[in-house]
Amino acid sequence: MSYQFDxxxxxxxxxxxxxGMWLTLQLxxxxxxxxxxxxxxxxxxxxxxxxxxxxxxxAYVEIIRNTPLLxxxxxxxxGIATLGVHVSANMAAVAALVVNVGAYTSEIVRAGLExxxxxxxxxxxxxxxxxxxxxxxxILRPAVERVYPALTSQYVLLMLASSxxxxxxxxxxxxxxxxxxxxxxxxxETYIVxxxxxxxxxxxxxxxxxxxxxxxxxxxxxxGTAL
Amino acid sequence: xxxxxxxxxxxxxxxxxxxxSFGALKVLDGVSFDVGVGEVAAIIxxxxxGKSTALRCINALETIQQGTIQVCxxxxxxxxxxxxxxxxxxxxxxxxxxxxxxxxxxxxxxLAPTCVxxxxxxxxxxxxxxxxxxxxxxxxxxxYPEQLSGGQQQRVxxxxxxxxxxxxxxxxxxxxxxxxxxTGEVLKVMETLAREGMTMILVTHEMAFARKVASKVVYxxxxxxxxxxxxxxxxxxxTPELRAFxxxxx
Amino acid sequence: MQSFGLIHVExxxxxxxxxVGLSLIAFVGGGLLGFAVALARVSGSxxxxxxxxxxxxxxxxxxxxxxxxxxxxxxxxxxxxxxPAILAAGAGLTVYSSGFLAEIWRGCIQSVxxxxxxxxxxxxxxxxxxxxxxxxxxxxxxxxxxxxGFLVQIVKNTSLASVVGFVELSQAGKLINNSIFEPFTIFVxxxxxxxxxxxxxxTWSRSLERKLNVSRR
Numbered sequence: 001m002s003y004q005f006d007x008x009x010x011x012x013x014x015x016x017x018x019x020g021m022w023l024t025l026q027l028x029x030x031x032x033x034x035x036x037x038x039x040x041x042x043x044x045x046x047x048x049x050x051x052x053x054x055x056x057x058x059a060y061v062e063i064i065r066n067t068p069l070l071x072x073x074x075x076x077x078x079g080i081a082t083l084g085v086h087v088s089a090n091m092a093a094v095a096a097l098v099v100n101v102g103a104y105t106s107e108i109v110r111a112g113l114e115x116x117x118x119x120x121x122x123x124x125x126x127x128x129x130x131x132x133x134x135x136x137x138x139i140l141r142p143a144v145e146r147v148y149p150a151l152t153s154q155y156v157l158l159m160l161a162s163s164x165x166x167x168x169x170x171x172x173x174x175x176x177x178x179x180x181x182x183x184x185x186x187x188x189e190t191y192i193v194x195x196x197x198x199x200x201x202x203x204x205x206x207x208x209x210x211x212x213x214x215x216x217x218x219x220x221x222x223x224g225t226a227l
Numbered sequence: 228x229x230x231x232x233x234x235x236x237x238x239x240x241x242x243x244x245x246x247x248s249f250g251a252l253k254v255l256d257g258v259s260f261d262v263g264v265g266e267v268a269a270i271i272x273x274x275x276x277g278k279s280t281a282l283r284c285i286n287a288l289e290t291i292q293q294g295t296i297q298v299c300x301x302x303x304x305x306x307x308x309x310x311x312x313x314x315x316x317x318x319x320x321x322x323x324x325x326x327x328x329x330x331x332x333x334x335x336x337x338l339a340p341t342c343v344x345x346x347x348x349x350x351x352x353x354x355x356x357x358x359x360x361x362x363x364x365x366x367x368x369x370x371y372p373e374q375l376s377g378g379q380q381q382r383v384x385x386x387x388x389x390x391x392x393x394x395x396x397x398x399x400x401x402x403x404x405x406x407x408x409x410t411g412e413v414l415k416v417m418e419t420l421a422r423e424g425m426t427m428i429l430v431t432h433e434m435a436f437a438r439k440v441a442s443k444v445v446y447x448x449x450x451x452x453x454x455x456x457x458x459x460x461x462x463x464x465x466t467p468e469l470r471a472f473x474x475x476x477x
Numbered sequence: 478m479q480s481f482g483l484i485h486v487e488x489x490x491x492x493x494x495x496x497v498g499l500s501l502i503a504f505v506g507g508g509l510l511g512f513a514v515a516l517a518r519v520s521g522s523x524x525x526x527x528x529x530x531x532x533x534x535x536x537x538x539x540x541x542x543x544x545x546x547x548x549x550x551x552x553x554x555x556x557x558x559x560x561p562a563i564l565a566a567g568a569g570l571t572v573y574s575s576g577f578l579a580e581i582w583r584g585c586i587q588s589v590x591x592x593x594x595x596x597x598x599x600x601x602x603x604x605x606x607x608x609x610x611x612x613x614x615x616x617x618x619x620x621x622x623x624x625x626g627f628l629v630q631i632v633k634n635t636s637l638a639s640v641v642g643f644v645e646l647s648q649a650g651k652l653i654n655n656s657i658f659e660p661f662t663i664f665v666x667x668x669x670x671x672x673x674x675x676x677x678x679x680t681w682s683r684s685l686e687r688k689l690n691v692s693r694r
Contacts, residue, residue: 066675068636078660123325127339128314163540
């Protein structure tokens with residue numbers, strides 16, 4: 001093996017890598033927040049909605065879980081264009097990621113909702129809380145707390161999967177890598193560096209979720225139960 | 228067999244010829260009784276006699292097939308019942324406490340007053356302190372339910388109901404899940420409430436407590452009100468069924 | 478310009494066979510490697526265990542896309558030029574699958590109660606015998622549902638092999654789109670193909686899971 005590694009050639013590109021990381025974080029953060037909202041609403045709809053809503057959510061989840069993200073991204077990207085609306089690649093990327101992660105979130109949150117005991121709902125009802133108040137104060141927080149580790153893993157996967165949006169020329173870390181490697185012809189080195197940067201981002205996302213969890217789930221914080 | 232004991236004031240709760248089935252199983256078979264203001268009514272009977280179902284019907288947790296139930300002026304049997312209005316007048320305490328595990332004791336108590344009665348956080352906190360001192364647990368305000376004993380959790384559950392200032396309190400076998408030592412502390416709280424004039428209906432296995440505190444005892448058997456009277460009725464049962472029940476129980 | 482027709486569907490059907498083939502390569506390769514990593518992950522040696530943890534963390538913490546690029550360019554760097562796309566794609570997906578399958582199977586192995594290990598040890602079985610005769614047969618029952626579930630992930634992720642030029646379903650869709658530009662029709666059809674492959678697997682996985690839950694009760 002006579003290959004000479006040359007990482008020095010990549011040094012001048014560090015601002016681009018940094019920008020790529022930042023864009024990837026932004027992209028995933030927006031998709032995570034919106035995906036969580038969409039997924040949670042779907043989970044509630046599936047658990048408690050009229051039959052038509054239940055059916056629609058089940059179909060949505062099955063379709064998304066049984067087709068590749070890459071194809072979903074193409075469909076959203078070209079689909080929006082077909083409607084005659086012009087949006088940036090990054091907007092289409094966020095939309096596709098939200099549609100995708102919303103389905104997975106809804107399945108995870110549904111498991112959490114099912115873990116909340118019926119007696120809790122009865123107690124809330126007897127205290128006079130409305131349906132919405134019961135969901136907000138009594139059901140959602142314990143439900144999400146129960147499945148928080150699964151949600152964390154799902155959103156780390158989302159961050160990694162956001163690399164696929166480079167295929168519609170969305171601006172993020174992998175797109176930066178593709179550009180740098182074609183500028184420098186140092187493909188192997190570039191992807192080693194970017195691989196390490198993604199590892200770093202995975203770690204950052206996990207830490208962020210852990211800190212957020214400590215902030216939101218006060219009981220865990222006080223009683224020292226592991227998240 | 229039927230109630231002849233008339234309440235001195237207009238009744239807070241009035242059941243008349245209530246029928247309830249779960250599928251083919253008849254659980255309530257023409258139940259009628261009244262509970263007046265300030266009365267403490269104890270419903271006793273074997274498991275399967277329909278006593279817990281009767282209590283749940285009073286709070287509209289079960290729907291009935293026939294008959295009428297009036298509770299604090301609400302027609303429970305009416306499909307157009309305003310449940311939220313009913314909830315403001317009636318508090319209930321369950322056998323399994325059903326505290327919200329992710330909220331502190333104080334937050335458990337503050338939840339309904341802020342959500343339902345739109346009290347400010349400050350007012351609700353003062354209220355929480357007040358009802359907690361009533362059940363002797365002011366020191367536990369910032370603890371989580373899982374940090375408390377069963378008896379303490381049940382007293383918090385009572386305080387949580389009291390915070391809504393109900394006109395009527397229902398107790399569904401609230402000491403059945405507790406050790407004898409812990410049972411005592413919960414019964415003491417209930418006795419205090421009774422002395423203060425709270426109208427209460429309790430489903431219970433504690434015969435000594437029923438005899439001492441209840442102003443009215445309703446003995447249910449096979450989905451019917453079999454015998455009604457004062458606490459003294461337990462010393463002088465009229466029917467062989469009640470005699471057998473007391474014989475087994477004591 | 479021609480419009481989307483039967484000939485394109487036929488082309489996609491052929492490409493779907495390549496998707497299936499690539500999935501099988503990834504499953505078999507990833508299964509063998511993943512099994513070794515899972516055993517390493519529960520090994521008695523701290524060093525072996527640590528190595529397995531690092532391997533799993535790296536594979537699970539890097540996008541598959543980047544893994545594919547790394548292997549594609551890495552092979553060239555190692556001096557083999559002109560490696561067929563199917564090998565690069567197969568190797569990338571094998572590594573990816575091994576990292577996830579190892580973690581799934583580790584969970585199954587460790588969910589066998591500790592008392593089973595102790596009982597086997599008290600019967601004087603060697604560590605290897607304990608593993609193969611007592612633990613793995615029990616872990617296997619728990620592993621089937623999530624493993625079939627992961628097969629769905631593998632099938633879907635073969636779509637990324639298109640980035641190293643392997644012609645499977647997604648790449649075939651792109652090629653057709655380049656010639657007739659009817660993206661919506663084309664990719665809906667592509668999605669239907671994927672759905673036809675994945676939905677039966679998902680359903681199977683769920684029914685396995687239900688059966689296991691019933692027998693556990």
